[in-house]
Amino acid sequence: MAPQSVDAHALDLSRSELRALLLRAARGAGLPLGHAEDWSRAVSMFGDEAALTALADALEAGWPGPCDPTSAESAKALSALPPAVDALGAGAGRVVMRGVDYPALLAPYLDMERLGRGIHAVATVDGPDTHLTLGAPQPAVSRPQRMLMPQQLYDRLNTLAHRTYVPATAASRAGAGAGANDTD
Amino acid sequence: MMDGAAQFPALRPAESVMTLERLGVMQPTRLSFLRVLARDLARLGACFTRPEWAIDAAGHGHAVYTVTLGDHAYSLIAFSQDLAPEARSDRVIATAWDAAFVLFDGVPEAADIARLAAQVPHQEAGRLGPRELVLSRANKSVRLFAEVVGALRAGRQPDRATIARCGYLMRTTAVYGNGKFGLSDRAAYADRPGLSGPFAAEMLTVWLIRGFTHDLVEHLGGAPLHRDLKRALGIGNATGLGMAPFLVSHPLLLDAWFSVKETALARVLAVEEVGAETGEALIALAAQAQRYLASWAVDDADTMADIEALRRDWAAFTLDLTAAAMPSPATLYARAEAGSLALQELALAWLMEPFGALVDDLVECQATPFEPQLDPTMTCADLRELLETHGAWALAIDFDDAAEQGQFWYVSEEKLEPRLGARASEPGADRETPLDSARQFQALHVALPGRATPLWQFLAQHPEHRAAARRAQALPRHPYAEVRANLIGSYAAPIHLLRAKLSFFGATRFDPKSKLWTRVTLGQGLPLFDEIGREGEWLPSL
Numbered sequence: 001m002a003p004q005s006v007d008a009h010a011l012d013l014s015r016s017e018l019r020a021l022l023l024r025a026a027r028g029a030g031l032p033l034g035h036a037e038d039w040s041r042a043v044s045m046f047g048d049e050a051a052l053t054a055l056a057d058a059l060e061a062g063w064p065g066p067c068d069p070t071s072a073e074s075a076k077a078l079s080a081l082p083p084a085v086d087a088l089g090a091g092a093g094r095v096v097m098r099g100v101d102y103p104a105l106l107a108p109y110l111d112m113e114r115l116g117r118g119i120h121a122v123a124t125v126d127g128p129d130t131h132l133t134l135g136a137p138q139p140a141v142s143r144p145q146r147m148l149m150p151q152q153l154y155d156r157l158n159t160l161a162h163r164t165y166v167p168a169t170a171a172s173r174a175g176a177g178a179g180a181n182d183t184d
Numbered sequence: 185m186m187d188g189a190a191q192f193p194a195l196r197p198a199e200s201v202m203t204l205e206r207l208g209v210m211q212p213t214r215l216s217f218l219r220v221l222a223r224d225l226a227r228l229g230a231c232f233t234r235p236e237w238a239i240d241a242a243g244h245g246h247a248v249y250t251v252t253l254g255d256h257a258y259s260l261i262a263f264s265q266d267l268a269p270e271a272r273s274d275r276v277i278a279t280a281w282d283a284a285f286v287l288f289d290g291v292p293e294a295a296d297i298a299r300l301a302a303q304v305p306h307q308e309a310g311r312l313g314p315r316e317l318v319l320s321r322a323n324k325s326v327r328l329f330a331e332v333v334g335a336l337r338a339g340r341q342p343d344r345a346t347i348a349r350c351g352y353l354m355r356t357t358a359v360y361g362n363g364k365f366g367l368s369d370r371a372a373y374a375d376r377p378g379l380s381g382p383f384a385a386e387m388l389t390v391w392l393i394r395g396f397t398h399d400l401v402e403h404l405g406g407a408p409l410h411r412d413l414k415r416a417l418g419i420g421n422a423t424g425l426g427m428a429p430f431l432v433s434h435p436l437l438l439d440a441w442f443s444v445k446e447t448a449l450a451r452v453l454a455v456e457e458v459g460a461e462t463g464e465a466l467i468a469l470a471a472q473a474q475r476y477l478a479s480w481a482v483d484d485a486d487t488m489a490d491i492e493a494l495r496r497d498w499a500a501f502t503l504d505l506t507a508a509a510m511p512s513p514a515t516l517y518a519r520a521e522a523g524s525l526a527l528q529e530l531a532l533a534w535l536m537e538p539f540g541a542l543v544d545d546l547v548e549c550q551a552t553p554f555e556p557q558l559d560p561t562m563t564c565a566d567l568r569e570l571l572e573t574h575g576a577w578a579l580a581i582d583f584d585d586a587a588e589q590g591q592f593w594y595v596s597e598e599k600l601e602p603r604l605g606a607r608a609s610e611p612g613a614d615r616e617t618p619l620d621s622a623r624q625f626q627a628l629h630v631a632l633p634g635r636a637t638p639l640w641q642f643l644a645q646h647p648e649h650r651a652a653a654r655r656a657q658a659l660p661r662h663p664y665a666e667v668r669a670n671l672i673g674s675y676a677a678p679i680h681l682l683r684a685k686l687s688f689f690g691a692t693r694f695d696p697k698s699k700l701w702t703r704v705t706l707g708q709g710l711p712l713f714d715e716i717g718r719e720g721e722w723l724p725s726l
Contacts (some may be wrong), residue, residue, distance in 0.1 A: 014308075014314075014363030014366055014367060017363050032650060033649060034643075034652075034654060035647055037651055053649075068641075073493045082650070083641075086558065086560035086643065086644070087560070089640075090639075116559045134438045145371065157462055163615070164594065164617070165594075166597060167612075169611070
């Protein structure tokens with residue numbers, strides 16, 4: 001059920017709602033669970049609509065499949081960013097990603113990794129290449145707790161999330177709760 | 185006299201603590217969240233007022249209760265309405281309730297109440313905002329509510345046995361927090377006095393709702409209800425599958441709850457000598473437990489048989505105890521270990537009860553903001569070894585046996601609620617909710633090469649194992665993070681997960697109605713509004 005809104009064009013979502021929606025949308029888009037978890041965690045760092053729109057675009061394009069971030073000719077942000085940060089965390093001095101498809105996803109994802117794993121990756125764009133290197137620890141990024149999300153963007157993400165839902169059946173409802181009428 | 189304490193013994197191993205069978209017999213302890221609430225109300229010198237009581241002669245309208253914790257005031261706004269008997273359902277799919285509640289951050293203005301009156305009674309179909317912390321609703325226990333009001337109107341107190349049998353005037357069917365339906369995120373208030381513990385805002389709401397139900401029957405009955413009867417009246421709760429996935433999706437929080445409980449037990453078991461005062465307290469508490477067990481009756485025959493067995497075991501276990509010659513906690517617990525799991529869990533809760541000075545500070549560690557993080561420096565061989573050491577329980581399951589994958593969890597389209605389906609006969613397994621940690625661990629173990637390949641390289645090529653790798657890596661430092669069971673096996677009963685979580689809440693009178701849902705009572709024995717400072721009771725009975 002879509003949240004109602006005072007403003008017909010925007011929804012005031014809590015971070016928890018946003019994160020739950022993103023986890024389901026990412027799974028609905030076909031991301032493996034671990035990547036879906038990473039991107040839903042990153043949504044806490046999404047400060048503006050542009051980054052979230054880019055994520056919706058990427059999810060609607062579907063799971064691009066495994067991606068070695070160090071050798072891909074055209075890096076898919078959804079699949080390449082988590083292992084790219086892994087590589088930095090494991091000691092790689094630099095990871096060069098060529099032709100990142102959704103560059104707007106870089107900053108919030110790297111913010112999340114700074115806060116979560118303490119891997120302080122810095123992105124530098126050089127033509128078609130994005131260079132990821134370890135940088136000096138930065139102070140934690142302060143983000144607003146809630147987000148005003150345009151209704152249209154919510155609907156797009158919710159459509160993806162719906163792919164993970166299952167119509168309940170009489171069998172599944174049986175025994176799962178109190179009787180339809182309960183007057184004890 | 186101080187009780188002597190020695191070196192702490194090792195914590196009980198997760199292989200024993202985290203089985204479904206043990207989770208399914210857990211009891212509330214003094215570390216349970218409702219008990220913590222009672223102590224926090226006292227510690228913070230909570231001030232309580234009822235600034236608004238706009239309830240009519242039929243019991244309908246709204247009321248506001250305000251409690252101050254530290255520098256913050258919180259208000260329960262209660263909306264009570266007429267509800268046709270045929271509309272009274274405890275199912276989460278219900279659309280109307282006798283009463284609806286919201287915990288408001290601050291003291292509401294008239295405009296706030298008007299706004300919330302248009303939203304709160306609709307529950308999931310309404311929309312809340314950042315000033316609202318918790319949303320709940322409740323239905324009357326028609327039988328007891330009418331009995332109590334009728335008795336008060338007739339100038340007498342209600343029948344004690346009837347109150348003892350039911351234990352609540354209203355039964356909540358959901359207590360939502362942490363951002364659901366637009367509510368404030370927990371992170372926005374988790375550092376405030378009295379609200380930092382897990383589910384603290386939800387427990388505060390339940391306690392305030394309980395007081396509202398007392399006031400409502402006194403208002404309708406036109407006479408006060410005796411104090412001891414009010415203490416014995418908690419709030420009912422009907423809980424189903426919606427509660428179960430939380431324990432899987434919050435592994436480090438689960439570990440925190442159990443680590444605190446097991447550490448508390450270890451501290452108590454390290455006490456070498458029990459002083460006379462503590463001995464007397466244990467004798468009194470043993471009798472309290474016996475009274476509680478004697479009054480705990482349910483319809484389900486299997487559960488009732490278990491309760492009867494526990495009554496006998498407890499009577500035998502405590503038969504020869506005297507305050508003057510009380511054995512050490514370690515000796516007592518060793519005796520309990522020779523008995524059933526149910527006896528062990530009751531005994532450890534009993535042993536903790538008089539040792540507040542030794543264990544109560546641990547509750548500060550029951551909340552955690554952390555989540556599992558992937559360590560990319562590990563090698564595949566190391567992760568394989570880790571799984572073999574810490575995940576042996578998962579690797580031992582034969583997933584070629586269809587029964588081991590007989591169930592699947594999913595989210596229902598109609599209410600976005602967790603459900604459990606039979607894999608062989610119901611549609612939807614292709615959209616399964618991933619609560620299958622054991623199967624994921626085993627699949628990861630099979631796929632991992634035994635070489636020193638960097639884990640991050642393996643996961644770049646096999647991203648389907650990323651989630652399991654992250655969870656597995658948490659196990660050495662967080663051994664209680666996983667329920668040691670296959671939650672998709674045909675035999676896995678979610679009711680055990682509910683029992684564990686509800687015991688941490690402090691719920692009593694567990695009353696399972698199937699393997700999927702249960703009724704319990706919350707807040708019995710807690711202080712009344714004018715009794716802040718009084719300790720809550722461990723296992724209350726009339």
